[in-house]
Amino acid sequence: MQVCDAHCHFFSSRFLEILAKDRRDIAPGDHAAVVSTLLGWDPPGPPDALADRWVVELDRHQVARAALIASIPGDEESVAAAIARHPSRLVGFFMLNPSASDAAERLLRALSDWKLRGVCLFPAMHHYRLDDERVTATFEVAASRGAAVFVHCGVLTVGVRKKLGLPSPFNLRLGDPLALATVAARFPKVPVIIPHFGAGFLRETLMAADQCPNIHLDTSSTNGWLKYHPGLTLEAVMRQALEVVGADRLLFGTDSSFFPRGWQRQIFDQQKATLDAIGVAPEAQEKIFSGNFQRLFA
Numbered sequence: 294m295q296v297c298d299a300h301c302h303f304f305s306s307r308f309l310e311i312l313a314k315d316r317r318d319i320a321p322g323d324h325a326a327v328v329s330t331l332l333g334w335d336p337p338g339p340p341d342a343l344a345d346r347w348v349v350e351l352d353r354h355q356v357a358r359a360a361l362i363a364s365i366p367g368d369e370e371s372v373a374a375a376i377a378r379h380p381s382r383l384v385g386f387f388m389l390n391p392s393a394s395d396a397a398e399r400l401l402r403a404l405s406d407w408k409l410r411g412v413c414l415f416p417a418m419h420h421y422r423l424d425d426e427r428v429t430a431t432f433e434v435a436a437s438r439g440a441a442v443f444v445h446c447g448v449l450t451v452g453v454r455k456k457l458g459l460p461s462p463f464n465l466r467l468g469d470p471l472a473l474a475t476v477a478a479r480f481p482k483v484p485v486i487i488p489h490f491g492a493g494f495l496r497e498t499l500m501a502a503d504q505c506p507n508i509h510l511d512t513s514s515t516n517g518w519l520k521y522h523p524g525l526t527l528e529a530v531m532r533q534a535l536e537v538v539g540a541d542r543l544l545f546g547t548d549s550s551f552f553p554r555g556w557q558r559q560i561f562d563q564q565k566a567t568l569d570a571i572g573v574a575p576e577a578q579e580k581i582f583s584g585n586f587q588r589l590f591a
């Protein structure tokens with residue numbers, strides 16, 4: 294069975310530099326090296342080298358293609374370099390803050406010049422509402438360029454920020470799948486992806502997806518949000534998601550990010566075992582593990 298990963302982070306040198314720029318104890322220009330050491334990561338090196346490492350890793354695990362997210366505004370160019378180097382294997386996503394003054398310019402450049410395919414919104418992190426007109430404007434551009442919009446809803450923790458002692462004043466109320474449903478319904482041709490089954494807003498995510506046939510869910514990460522629901526299991530979540538949205542709108546993902554840890558095979562093993570345990574047919578599994586991704590990012 295072919296596997297595509299719809300959710301990986303491209304933690305480039307530039308990503309680390311932008312992320313840690315407020316750590317004034319680190320000399321400018323040294324952030325990537327110092328931060329990598331602090332975190333126990335391999336220094337990412339230039340984007341081309343990191344892209345090559347990703348492809349070696351995907352080969353090792355027989356993963357056909359992966360979406361790589363530029364995980365901070367301003368790092369689109371790193372992912373652009375990676376996908377230009379391996380266009381058949383890597384799909385470029387990027388984090389955009391639609392409330393920033395340069396958002397419109399960044400969005401157009403990333404989708405047109407750099408051929409990225411997915412815009413990632415983190416409303417809780419950047420403090421804007423999903424019914425804001427700047428979000429609508431983002432959807433308009435995505436629609437005109439055939440791009441997907443990925444929207445992080447629910448609980449949000451950024452492990453790397455925590456480890457570096459960076460503040461994370463997130464407003465979790467802003468990551469509401471029901472607010473997303475309003476704008477998603479206005480752009481039915483734009484594929485919308487809610488990661489981690491809504492990260493704690495499972496019910497709202499299923500309601501939003503039931504109303505909007507363009508909303509897809511990604512299965513990525515350990516789904517640690519299950520702890521907010523007494524007794525809830527990944528099996529029950531998968532079963533319910535399949536019942537409400539069906540196999541055509543679930544996208545397998547791992548949330549892999551840094552090296553040497555690399556691709557998170559145990560997430561695949563766990564999700565495969567879960568789908569087998571609840572008796573999901575091979576054709577449906579094929580859609581979840583690769584078919585849907587290949588259709589959206591052909």
Ligand SMILES: [Zn+2]
Nearest residue numbers: 300301302548
């Ligand atoms: Zn992620």
